[in-house]
Amino acid sequence: MADRKDQGDAATTRPRFAHESEAEFARLLDFYGIRWEYEPRSFPLQRDDQGRVVESFNPDFYLPEIDLYIELTTLKQSLVTKKNRKLRRLRELYPNIRVKIFYGRDYRSLLLKYGLAKDAARTPSV
Template sequence: MIFAHKSEEIFAEHLNLFGIDWVYEPVSFPLKWGSGSIKMMFTPDFYIPSLDVYVEITTMNQNLITKKSKKIKKAKKLYPDKNFKLINEQQFYNFLEIDNRELVQKTIAS
Protein backbone atom coordinates (compact mmCIF):
# COMPACT_ATOMS: atom_id res chain seq x y z
CA MET A 1 0.00 0.00 0.00
CA ILE A 2 1.20 3.50 -0.77
CA PHE A 3 0.65 6.06 1.97
CA ALA A 4 0.66 9.82 1.50
CA HIS A 5 3.10 10.29 4.40
CA LYS A 6 5.62 8.14 6.22
CA SER A 7 3.84 8.81 9.53
CA GLU A 8 0.72 7.09 8.14
CA GLU A 9 2.76 4.04 7.20
CA ILE A 10 4.32 3.90 10.67
CA PHE A 11 0.90 4.29 12.30
CA ALA A 12 -0.46 1.40 10.21
CA GLU A 13 2.53 -0.79 11.11
CA HIS A 14 1.94 -0.09 14.80
CA LEU A 15 -1.71 -1.07 14.47
CA ASN A 16 -0.69 -4.23 12.61
CA LEU A 17 1.74 -5.09 15.39
CA PHE A 18 -1.22 -5.42 17.76
CA GLY A 19 -3.62 -7.00 15.28
CA ILE A 20 -5.85 -3.93 15.09
CA ASP A 21 -7.72 -3.79 11.78
CA TRP A 22 -7.76 -0.51 9.89
CA VAL A 23 -8.85 0.92 6.56
CA TYR A 24 -6.78 3.59 4.83
CA GLU A 25 -8.62 6.71 3.60
CA PRO A 26 -11.94 4.87 3.61
CA VAL A 27 -14.37 7.69 2.89
CA SER A 28 -14.55 11.40 2.17
CA PHE A 29 -16.96 13.57 4.12
CA PRO A 30 -18.39 16.63 2.34
CA LEU A 31 -17.95 19.70 4.55
CA LYS A 32 -19.00 22.58 2.34
CA TRP A 33 -21.35 22.92 -0.60
CA GLY A 34 -22.03 25.68 -3.08
CA SER A 35 -23.31 26.23 -6.61
CA GLY A 36 -24.64 22.69 -6.72
CA SER A 37 -21.34 20.99 -5.92
CA ILE A 38 -19.12 20.00 -3.03
CA LYS A 39 -16.57 22.73 -2.24
CA MET A 40 -14.70 21.12 0.66
CA MET A 41 -14.09 17.50 1.67
CA PHE A 42 -12.43 15.78 4.59
CA THR A 43 -10.83 12.36 4.04
CA PRO A 44 -9.54 10.90 7.30
CA ASP A 45 -6.33 8.90 7.06
CA PHE A 46 -7.72 5.82 8.81
CA TYR A 47 -10.87 4.15 9.99
CA ILE A 48 -10.52 1.73 12.91
CA PRO A 49 -13.60 -0.54 12.68
CA SER A 50 -13.25 -2.12 16.13
CA LEU A 51 -13.34 1.34 17.71
CA ASP A 52 -15.64 2.97 15.15
CA VAL A 53 -13.29 5.95 14.90
CA TYR A 54 -11.81 7.93 12.02
CA VAL A 55 -8.22 9.03 12.63
CA GLU A 56 -6.30 11.89 11.06
CA ILE A 57 -2.51 11.93 11.56
CA THR A 58 -0.85 15.34 11.46
CA THR A 59 2.86 15.54 12.13
CA MET A 60 3.45 18.45 9.78
CA ASN A 61 3.63 22.19 10.40
CA GLN A 62 1.28 24.13 12.66
CA ASN A 63 -0.68 25.61 9.73
CA LEU A 64 -1.75 22.14 8.62
CA ILE A 65 -2.66 21.17 12.17
CA THR A 66 -4.88 24.25 12.47
CA LYS A 67 -6.48 23.56 9.08
CA LYS A 68 -7.13 19.91 9.89
CA SER A 69 -8.45 20.80 13.36
CA LYS A 70 -11.00 23.10 11.74
CA LYS A 71 -12.03 20.38 9.29
CA ILE A 72 -12.47 17.85 12.08
CA LYS A 73 -14.48 20.33 14.13
CA LYS A 74 -16.74 20.91 11.13
CA ALA A 75 -17.01 17.16 10.45
CA LYS A 76 -18.04 16.53 14.07
CA LYS A 77 -20.75 19.15 13.73
CA LEU A 78 -22.06 17.84 10.41
CA TYR A 79 -21.70 14.15 11.28
CA PRO A 80 -22.40 13.86 15.02
CA ASP A 81 -22.88 10.10 14.76
CA LYS A 82 -19.24 9.67 13.62
CA ASN A 83 -16.15 9.66 15.82
CA PHE A 84 -13.13 11.64 14.65
CA LYS A 85 -9.70 11.90 16.24
CA LEU A 86 -6.78 14.13 15.31
CA ILE A 87 -3.35 12.84 16.32
CA ASN A 88 -0.68 15.54 16.33
CA GLU A 89 3.08 15.02 16.27
CA GLN A 90 3.55 14.68 20.04
CA GLN A 91 0.58 12.33 20.37
CA PHE A 92 1.91 10.32 17.44
CA TYR A 93 5.29 9.74 19.06
CA ASN A 94 3.66 8.98 22.41
CA PHE A 95 1.41 6.48 20.62
CA LEU A 96 4.44 4.68 19.19
CA GLU A 97 5.78 4.15 22.71
CA ILE A 98 2.72 2.12 23.72
CA ASP A 99 3.44 -1.60 23.75
CA ASN A 100 0.08 -3.00 24.79
CA ARG A 101 -2.94 -3.66 22.56
CA GLU A 102 -5.50 -2.45 25.11
CA LEU A 103 -3.60 0.79 25.70
CA VAL A 104 -3.24 1.35 21.96
CA GLN A 105 -6.99 0.97 21.54
CA LYS A 106 -7.73 3.14 24.57
CA THR A 107 -5.41 5.87 23.28
CA ILE A 108 -7.06 5.92 19.86
CA ALA A 109 -10.56 5.84 21.30
CA SER A 110 -9.97 8.66 23.79
Protein backbone atom coordinates (compact mmCIF):
# COMPACT_ATOMS: atom_id res chain seq x y z
CA MET A 1 0.00 0.00 0.00
CA ALA A 2 2.60 2.42 -1.05
CA ASP A 3 1.71 6.04 -0.83
CA ARG A 4 3.67 7.64 -3.64
CA LYS A 5 2.62 10.92 -5.17
CA ASP A 6 2.76 11.35 -8.95
CA GLN A 7 3.68 7.72 -9.55
CA GLY A 8 0.33 6.33 -10.62
CA ASP A 9 -1.50 3.38 -9.15
CA ALA A 10 0.32 2.07 -6.08
CA ALA A 11 -0.70 -1.49 -6.90
CA THR A 12 1.08 -1.43 -10.26
CA THR A 13 3.80 1.17 -9.81
CA ARG A 14 6.71 0.12 -7.62
CA PRO A 15 9.74 2.23 -6.78
CA ARG A 16 13.21 1.05 -7.70
CA PHE A 17 14.47 -0.37 -4.46
CA ALA A 18 18.17 -0.13 -3.69
CA HIS A 19 18.23 -3.66 -2.25
CA GLU A 20 16.05 -6.77 -2.49
CA SER A 21 15.48 -6.63 1.27
CA GLU A 22 13.67 -3.30 0.77
CA ALA A 23 11.38 -4.88 -1.83
CA GLU A 24 10.65 -7.77 0.55
CA PHE A 25 9.94 -5.36 3.39
CA ALA A 26 7.54 -3.41 1.14
CA ARG A 27 5.73 -6.65 0.24
CA LEU A 28 5.39 -7.47 3.94
CA LEU A 29 3.94 -4.02 4.65
CA ASP A 30 1.55 -4.40 1.70
CA PHE A 31 0.43 -7.83 2.90
CA TYR A 32 -0.55 -6.39 6.28
CA GLY A 33 -2.18 -3.32 4.75
CA ILE A 34 0.33 -0.87 6.21
CA ARG A 35 0.65 2.37 4.27
CA TRP A 36 4.23 3.28 3.44
CA GLU A 37 6.33 5.71 1.45
CA TYR A 38 9.73 4.82 0.01
CA GLU A 39 12.57 7.27 0.68
CA PRO A 40 10.15 10.19 1.04
CA ARG A 41 12.41 12.67 2.79
CA SER A 42 16.02 13.67 3.15
CA PHE A 43 17.19 15.12 6.46
CA PRO A 44 20.18 17.47 6.13
CA LEU A 45 22.80 16.61 8.76
CA GLN A 46 25.69 18.85 7.79
CA ARG A 47 26.14 21.95 5.61
CA ASP A 48 29.22 23.63 4.20
CA ASP A 49 30.14 27.31 4.65
CA GLN A 50 27.76 28.33 1.86
CA GLY A 51 24.85 26.45 3.43
CA ARG A 52 24.85 23.59 0.92
CA VAL A 53 23.97 20.16 2.28
CA VAL A 54 27.07 17.96 2.39
CA GLU A 55 25.62 15.11 4.43
CA SER A 56 22.08 13.86 4.85
CA PHE A 57 20.07 10.91 6.16
CA ASN A 58 17.48 9.37 3.84
CA PRO A 59 15.40 6.73 5.65
CA ASP A 60 14.20 3.87 3.45
CA PHE A 61 10.55 3.91 4.52
CA TYR A 62 8.03 6.16 6.21
CA LEU A 63 4.92 4.72 7.86
CA PRO A 64 2.56 7.73 7.95
CA GLU A 65 -0.13 6.12 10.10
CA ILE A 66 2.30 5.79 13.00
CA ASP A 67 4.66 8.62 12.03
CA LEU A 68 7.73 6.37 11.95
CA TYR A 69 10.72 6.21 9.61
CA ILE A 70 12.40 2.84 9.01
CA GLU A 71 15.98 2.30 7.86
CA LEU A 72 17.15 -1.17 6.78
CA THR A 73 20.90 -1.66 7.01
CA THR A 74 23.53 -4.22 6.07
CA LEU A 75 25.77 -6.29 8.28
CA LYS A 76 28.88 -4.63 6.87
CA GLN A 77 30.30 -3.06 10.01
CA SER A 78 31.58 0.03 8.22
CA LEU A 79 28.06 0.78 6.92
CA VAL A 80 26.41 0.02 10.26
CA THR A 81 28.84 2.33 12.06
CA LYS A 82 28.23 5.11 9.54
CA LYS A 83 24.44 4.77 9.76
CA ASN A 84 24.52 4.68 13.56
CA ARG A 85 26.54 7.91 13.53
CA LYS A 86 24.08 9.52 11.13
CA LEU A 87 21.16 8.37 13.27
CA ARG A 88 22.71 9.93 16.39
CA ARG A 89 23.15 13.21 14.49
CA LEU A 90 19.58 13.03 13.18
CA ARG A 91 18.27 12.63 16.71
CA GLU A 92 20.31 15.65 17.85
CA LEU A 93 19.02 17.87 15.03
CA TYR A 94 15.48 16.50 14.75
CA PRO A 95 14.45 15.25 18.21
CA ASN A 96 10.78 14.90 17.24
CA ILE A 97 11.46 12.58 14.29
CA ARG A 98 10.90 8.90 15.10
CA VAL A 99 13.31 6.52 13.34
CA LYS A 100 13.94 2.81 13.79
CA ILE A 101 16.89 0.98 12.27
CA PHE A 102 16.36 -2.65 11.34
CA TYR A 103 19.71 -4.43 11.40
CA GLY A 104 20.23 -7.68 9.49
CA ARG A 105 19.35 -9.80 12.51
CA ASP A 106 16.18 -7.76 13.15
CA TYR A 107 15.10 -8.18 9.56
CA ARG A 108 15.68 -11.94 9.56
CA SER A 109 13.78 -12.23 12.86
CA LEU A 110 10.89 -10.34 11.29
CA LEU A 111 10.82 -12.77 8.36
CA LEU A 112 10.84 -15.72 10.76
CA LYS A 113 8.10 -14.22 12.93
CA TYR A 114 5.77 -13.77 9.98
CA GLY A 115 6.30 -17.22 8.52
CA LEU A 116 8.79 -16.28 5.85
CA ALA A 117 11.56 -18.44 7.33
CA LYS A 118 12.61 -19.88 3.97
CA ASP A 119 13.12 -16.31 2.78
CA ALA A 120 15.20 -15.51 5.88
CA ALA A 121 17.64 -18.30 5.06
CA ARG A 122 18.25 -17.06 1.51
CA THR A 123 18.03 -13.32 2.20
CA PRO A 124 21.42 -11.66 1.85
CA SER A 125 22.60 -9.34 4.54
CA VAL A 126 20.27 -6.39 4.85
